Amino acid sequence: MTVRVLQRVAVLLASLAVSSVLVFAFMAVLPGDPARVALGVNASEEAVAQLRAEFGLDRPALTRYLDWVGGLVTLDLGTSYVTGAEIGPQITDRLQVTLWLVVTAMVLAVVVAVPVGVLMAVRHRRLSGVVLSALSQVGVAVPAFLAGILLITVFAVGLGWLPANGWTPPNRDPGMFLRQLVLPVLSLALVQGAVLTRYVRSAVLDVLREDYLRTARATGLRPGQALVRHGLRNAAIPVVTVLGLQLATLLIGAVVIERVFVIPGLGSLLLDAVANRDLIVVQDVVMVLVVAVLVTNFVVDLLYLAIDPRLRTVAT
Numbered sequence: 345m346t347v348r349v350l351q352r353v354a355v356l357l358a359s360l361a362v363s364s365v366l367v368f369a370f371m372a373v374l375p376g377d378p379a380r381v382a383l384g385v386n387a388s389e390e391a392v393a394q395l396r397a398e399f400g401l402d403r404p405a406l407t408r409y410l411d412w413v414g415g416l417v418t419l420d421l422g423t424s425y426v427t428g429a430e431i432g433p434q435i436t437d438r439l440q441v442t443l444w445l446v447v448t449a450m451v452l453a454v455v456v457a458v459p460v461g462v463l464m465a466v467r468h469r470r471l472s473g474v475v476l477s478a479l480s481q482v483g484v485a486v487p488a489f490l491a492g493i494l495l496i497t498v499f500a501v502g503l504g505w506l507p508a509n510g511w512t513p514p515n516r517d518p519g520m521f522l523r524q525l526v527l528p529v530l531s532l533a534l535v536q537g538a539v540l541t542r543y544v545r546s547a548v549l550d551v552l553r554e555d556y557l558r559t560a561r562a563t564g565l566r567p568g569q570a571l572v573r574h575g576l577r578n579a580a581i582p583v584v585t586v587l588g589l590q591l592a593t594l595l596i597g598a599v600v601i602e603r604v605f606v607i608p609g610l611g612s613l614l615l616d617a618v619a620n621r622d623l624i625v626v627q628d629v630v631m632v633l634v635v636a637v638l639v640t641n642f643v644v645d646l647l648y649l650a651i652d653p654r655l656r657t658v659a660t
Contacts, residue, residue, distance in 0.1 A: 349646065356642045363634045364416070368409045371627045416631065426622045434613060434625075435632055441511060442609035444525065445601065446594045449532035454587070457537045461544025468549060477545070483538025488597045492531035492604040499527060509606035528605045532597055536590050543586045588644035592637040 396402050400411070415422055421431040460476060467473035500508035507524050514521040599611030610629060617625035 352642055352645045356638060359638050360635065363638065364413055364631060365409070367627060367631050367634065368412060371623050371630075372405055412627070416628075421628045422624055424622055425624055426620050431625055431628050435610065435628060438608060438610040438613045439632065441607060442595070442598050442602070442611065444514075445528055445532060445598050445607070445609065446591070448525065449529045449536065449594055450587075450591060452529060452533040453537035453540055453590070456533070457540035458544055458583075461541040462548050464541065464545040465548035468545070476541075480538045480541045480545075483534055484542065486535060486538075488531050488535045489600045489604050491534050492528065492601055495527045495530055496604075509604075511605075511607045524605075528601050528607060531601055531604070532594055535597075536594060540583070540586060540590060544583055547583050584644055584647050588640050591640045595633055595636055 464473050464476045496508045499506045506526055510524050512520040602609040602611040614629045
């Protein structure tokens, strides 16, 4: 068990190191001079050179990379090329907004998808199972941004029940915060919940066909009891894999949803930085997203060890 965890930690650290190199290299080869962008096209070469020196862009690439990685480790993310503001506090504030969307949408998707997926598998040859399966297929085909637009059209514009956009911090006005959270969370959760429902259905169907489950039923357990006691734990292994992938997908999907609902999250910060060619902000935000994805995969690996005791046996 300990050896397997240490292996996963080593893989995580190596992945973070490689990812940081790739992100830095990609940003370094992009065309355009941040100093020229900050000063404008009419700036003199002397002013551009002076600003490049202030930004540290005249130093060797290896030196700039090591300084940047050192700043990431110490949570000093530098200052914006365009505004001169510190990047760390901006990312922290925006990340809190994005996490509200992603975590709430993921919890809602799991709460709905797991029981519905199990029901679809148990009743897959009945009309109710077929109808639920068809609805989930429709949900998979609908992009999150389109779901957001449809929800705005119905519940904000048509019925007037909820606000169409905006963001209010929860400590300022909890009621307005919850009302503004509903539509963007539903936009993300509907699509991801439909995808997760399909995977839960497939995993449970595979378990229902296993010999050990038929043996459990032969001992006198009802089908539902046999599934709960002996089947769901095995069905959870592929579902956990999908959950890890979906969290990464939600982080990316939140970029678009934040634009649709005018939410000041991490995605909005990234898109604004791209539009302003504020490359250091883009570099930091992309690295934060990469770290979030890699840490999620690491947690999924640890969940494998907790769910499947066979992996712990191999590790010892």
